Amino acid sequence: MMRWLVIALLLVSCGAWAHKPSDSYLTLKVDGARVEGQWDIALRDLDFAIGLDGNDDGAITWGELKARHGDVAAYALARLKLASAGAACPTRATGHLVDRHSDGAYAVLRFAAECPAPIETLKVSYGLLFDVDPQHKGLLRLEGGGSTATGIFSPEKPTLELKLGEVSRLSQFVEYGEHGVWHIWIGYDHILFLLSLLLPAVLHRTRRHWAPVATFGEGFWDVFRIVTSFTVAHSITLSLAALGVIELPSRLVESAIAASVLLAAVNNLFLMVIGRRWLVAFVFGLIHGFGFASVLADLGLPREALLLALLGFNLGVEVGQLAIVSVFLPLAYAMRKTWLYQKLLLVGGSLAIAAVAASWMAERILDVKFLPF
Amino acid sequence: MPSPLKSSFCWLAGLAACFWLGTALAAPYQPKDDDVVLERLPFRASDPVQRELRLMRGELALNPRNEEVALRAARGYYRLALAEGDPRYVGYAQAALATWWNEAEPPVRLLVMRATLRQYLHDFQGALDDLGQALEREPGNGSARFQRAIIHIVRADYPKARADCEKSQGAVAEVMAEACVATVDSFTGNAEAAYRRLQETLGRHPAATPTQRLWVLSRVAEVAYRLGRAEEADRYFREALALDIEDNYLLATYAEFLLDEKRYREAVALLAGRERSDVLLVRLALAEKALGLPEAKAHEEIIRARFDAARLRDDKLHLQDEARFTLYFLDRPKEAIALARENYETQREPADARMLMEAALAARDPGAAKPALDWYFSSGHEDVYIRRVAEALRKLPQ
Numbered sequence: 001m002m003r004w005l006v007i008a009l010l011l012v013s014c015g016a017w018a019h020k021p022s023d024s025y026l027t028l029k030v031d032g033a034r035v036e037g038q039w040d041i042a043l044r045d046l047d048f049a050i051g052l053d054g055n056d057d058g059a060i061t062w063g064e065l066k067a068r069h070g071d072v073a074a075y076a077l078a079r080l081k082l083a084s085a086g087a088a089c090p091t092r093a094t095g096h097l098v099d100r101h102s103d104g105a106y107a108v109l110r111f112a113a114e115c116p117a118p119i120e121t122l123k124v125s126y127g128l129l130f131d132v133d134p135q136h137k138g139l140l141r142l143e144g145g146g147s148t149a150t151g152i153f154s155p156e157k158p159t160l161e162l163k164l165g166e167v168s169r170l171s172q173f174v175e176y177g178e179h180g181v182w183h184i185w186i187g188y189d190h191i192l193f194l195l196s197l198l199l200p201a202v203l204h205r206t207r208r209h210w211a212p213v214a215t216f217g218e219g220f221w222d223v224f225r226i227v228t229s230f231t232v233a234h235s236i237t238l239s240l241a242a243l244g245v246i247e248l249p250s251r252l253v254e255s256a257i258a259a260s261v262l263l264a265a266v267n268n269l270f271l272m273v274i275g276r277r278w279l280v281a282f283v284f285g286l287i288h289g290f291g292f293a294s295v296l297a298d299l300g301l302p303r304e305a306l307l308l309a310l311l312g313f314n315l316g317v318e319v320g321q322l323a324i325v326s327v328f329l330p331l332a333y334a335m336r337k338t339w340l341y342q343k344l345l346l347v348g349g350s351l352a353i354a355a356v357a358a359s360w361m362a363e364r365i366l367d368v369k370f371l372p373f
Numbered sequence: 374m375p376s377p378l379k380s381s382f383c384w385l386a387g388l389a390a391c392f393w394l395g396t397a398l399a400a401p402y403q404p405k406d407d408d409v410v411l412e413r414l415p416f417r418a419s420d421p422v423q424r425e426l427r428l429m430r431g432e433l434a435l436n437p438r439n440e441e442v443a444l445r446a447a448r449g450y451y452r453l454a455l456a457e458g459d460p461r462y463v464g465y466a467q468a469a470l471a472t473w474w475n476e477a478e479p480p481v482r483l484l485v486m487r488a489t490l491r492q493y494l495h496d497f498q499g500a501l502d503d504l505g506q507a508l509e510r511e512p513g514n515g516s517a518r519f520q521r522a523i524i525h526i527v528r529a530d531y532p533k534a535r536a537d538c539e540k541s542q543g544a545v546a547e548v549m550a551e552a553c554v555a556t557v558d559s560f561t562g563n564a565e566a567a568y569r570r571l572q573e574t575l576g577r578h579p580a581a582t583p584t585q586r587l588w589v590l591s592r593v594a595e596v597a598y599r600l601g602r603a604e605e606a607d608r609y610f611r612e613a614l615a616l617d618i619e620d621n622y623l624l625a626t627y628a629e630f631l632l633d634e635k636r637y638r639e640a641v642a643l644l645a646g647r648e649r650s651d652v653l654l655v656r657l658a659l660a661e662k663a664l665g666l667p668e669a670k671a672h673e674e675i676i677r678a679r680f681d682a683a684r685l686r687d688d689k690l691h692l693q694d695e696a697r698f699t700l701y702f703l704d705r706p707k708e709a710i711a712l713a714r715e716n717y718e719t720q721r722e723p724a725d726a727r728m729l730m731e732a733a734l735a736a737r738d739p740g741a742a743k744p745a746l747d748w749y750f751s752s753g754h755e756d757v758y759i760r761r762v763a764e765a766l767r768k769l770p771q
Contacts, residue, residue: 020651020679021460023686038401043412044461051418058417063407097401098411102678105412108401132430134471135464135494137686152687 030144180316233285515544562753
C-alpha cells in the first residue's frame with residue numbers, strides 16, 4: 001500500500017525526476033521464429049533526436065507524440081537489426097504506448113519481427129542515439145526458451161549475440177511439476193473435496209454408528225482406492241482438456257466443482273454412499289480435471305513439450321495430493337477412536353466444508369464474490 | 374577487478390531492479406486525452422542557447438571536422454551539464470567531439486576538452502593521459518596545466534598537484550594560480566596558513582571574473598568548513614552563492630556543511646526545487662529525514678530507482694553518494710562500507726575518505742577504513758570532522 005502511495009506521489013511530482021544518463025529499455029520475447037519486441041525510449045531523447053515538441057511550448061503532449069508515431073517507429077527500427085543464422089529478421093511496428101521510468105516519460109514502441117527459421121542464436125545490432133549521445137546505453141532483456149538473458153549496448157559494444165537458453169526438458173518437467181503441487185496447495189476446493197471423502201476412511205459404519213477400523217491397512221486401502229480413482233479420473237479430463245479435445249465453460253466447471261465438494265461433505269452427514277466412495281471420487285474427479293486444465297491453460301503450455309509439461313503438471317498434482325494424504329492418514333488413524341474425531345472433525349468438519357462449498361457454489365453460479373478464498 | 378561474487382550480486386541486484394521497475398513502475402498505457410502532458414522539457418526548442426547549439430550540431434553534421442564549431446558545441450553542452458547537473462549534456466558534448474574522440478593525437482585544444490569530459494565521466498586516467506600529451510606538445514597551455522592540477526587534487530596526489538599549480542603561474546590568471554597553490558597546501562598540513570593566503574588572494578584581485586571568484590570563494594569556504602570555522606565558512610558559501618552562477622558542486626558542498634551543522638531547515642530551503650540533480654536530491658532527502666518530513670519517503674524511492682538504474686547500466690559515477698545514502702538514510706553500514714571502499718579506489722578526496730571512515734565507524738569496523746586512516750594520519754590533513762571520526766575509529770578495539 002505504502003509503495004503505491006509513494007509511486008502515486010512520484011507520478012504527480014513530475015518535476016522531481018532525478019537526472020540520469022540516457023538509457024533505453026529493449027525487451028525481446030522469442031517464440032520459435034518470431035520475436036515480439038517492446039522498446040521504451042525516453043521522450044527527451046526522441047525530442048533531441050527528431051523533435052517532438054510541435055508547438056514549442058517546452059511540453060510534449062500525447063497528441064504531439066501521436067502525430068509523430070510513424071517517425072518514431074521509422075527512426076528507432078532503422079537503428080535496430082535482428083538476425084538469426086545469418087538471415088535478417090525484418091521488424092515492423094505493432095503498437096505505440098507510453099510509460100514512466102525513473103527519469104521521466106518514455107515512448108513505448110511495440111514491434112514484431114519474423115525470422116526465416118526458428119531462432120537458436122539471435123544477433124542484435126543496436127545503434128539508437130549513439131551518434132547524438134555516445135553515453136547512451138541500450139538495456140536489453142531477452143526472453144525465450146524459458147530463460148531470460150540481459151545485456152548492455154554501448155557505442156563500444158553495439159552488437160550482442162545471444163544464444164537462447166535451452167531449457168533442459170528435465171527442468172521444464174520439474175517446473176510444471178512444481179506448478180501442479182502449488183495448485184493443489186492453494187486449490188482449497190480440491191483439498192476440501194479430498195478431505196470430505198477421506199474423513200470417513202478410518203471409520204466404518206455399523207448400523208447407526210461410526211466405528212473405528214481395526215487395522216491401519218483397512219483405512220489405508222480405503223484411502224488408496226479413493227485417491228487413485230480421483231487421480232485417474234482427473235488425469236483423463238485434464239489431458240483431454242489440455243489437448244483441446246473437450247472444452248467446457250469455466251464457470252460451469254467451477255460451479256460443478258463446488259457442488260462436488262458440497263455433496264461429498266453432505267454425504268458424511270446423511271450417508272448416501274458409504275462403501276463406494278471411490279466411485280464418487282472418480283465421477284467428480286472428472287470434473288476436477290477440467291479445473292486443473294484451466295490452470296494449466298493460464299500457465300501456457302510450451303508447444304514443443306506439450307505432453308511433457310502435461311505429465312509434469314499432473315504428477316505435481318499427485319505429489320501434492322500424496323503430501324496431504326500422508327499427513328492426514330496417520331493423524332486420522334491415531335485419533336479415529338476419539339470423540340474429537342468422530343464428532344467434532346467428521347461431523348463438525350463436514351458441516352463446515354458443506355457451508356463453505358455452498359457459498360462457493362452460490363458465488364460461482366451467480367458470479368459474485370463474498371468469501372476471501 | 375570485481376570479484377565473481379560481487380559481480381553476480383550486482384547482476385542479481387540489477388535483475389531485481391529490472392523486475393521492480395518492470396512490475397511497479399512500468400505499466401505501458403495509452404493516455405486518454407491528446408492534451409495530456411507527458412513530459413516537460415528542460416528547455417524550449419526556441420531557447421536561444423539551445424537554438425545556437427542545434428545550429429552548431431547541424432554544421433557539424435555537414436562538416437564533422439570543423440574544429441571551431443565542435444569545440445564551441447562541446448563547451449556549450451558541458452556548461453549545461455555543470456549548471457544543470459544533467460549527464461545527458463555530457464553525452465551531447467562528447468558527440469560534438471566524435472571525430473576526435475578515439476583519435477590518438479587530436480589538436481591540443483580538442484584534447485583538453487576531451488580530458489574535461491573524461492574527467493566528468495570519472496575516467497581520470499584517460500583525462501591525465503590526454504592532459505599529459507597536451508602539455509608535452511604545448512607546455513605553456515594554462516588550462517591543461519590547471520585542469521591536471523585539479524585532477525591530482527581529486528586523487529590526493531598533492532606533490533604533483535602543487536607542481537602543476539606552480540607551473541600554471543603566468544599561464545592562467547594570477548588569482549587562479551595563487552588559489553591553486555594555496556588549495557593544495559590546505560590539504561597538506563598548512564591549512565591555517567593556506568586559508569589566510571586564499572583570503573588574501575581574494576582581496577588582492579577585486580577585478581577577478583565572477584567565474585574565477587566562484588572558484589576561489591568555493592575553496593575558501595571549504596577550507597573554513599574543514600577548519601571548523603562555521604561562521605566564516607557560511608559567509609563564504611553565501612558569498613559564492615550570491616554570484617548567482619548555477620553550480621551543482623557548490624550547492625552540494627554547502628548542503629553538506631548545513632547537514633553537518635544540523636541546519637536541516639536551511640538545507641531543505643537551499644535544495645528545494647533542485648531535485649532533478651541526484652547529488653542534491655540525496656542531501657535533500659537526508660535533511661528531510663532528519664526533520665521527519667513526509668517528502669523523505671517519496672525521495673527515497675526516487676533515489677533508489679536512480680541508483681538501480683545506474684547499476685543496470687553499469688555506472689559507477691555516484692558511489693560516494695550511494696554510500697552516503699545507504700549509511701545515513703537506509704542505515705546499512707556494512708553495505709555502505711562496500712560502496713565507500715569501491716569509491717575510494719578511484720576517488721581520493723577528503724570527502725571520500727571521510728565517507729569511508731564514517732561507514733566503518735557506524736559498523737564498528739576500523740579495519741575497513743584502513744586506507745583512509747593511513748592517508749589521514751600520514752598527510753597531516755586538517756579537518757575537524759575527519760579528526761573526530763578518525764579518533765573515534767582509533768579508540769575502537771582493533
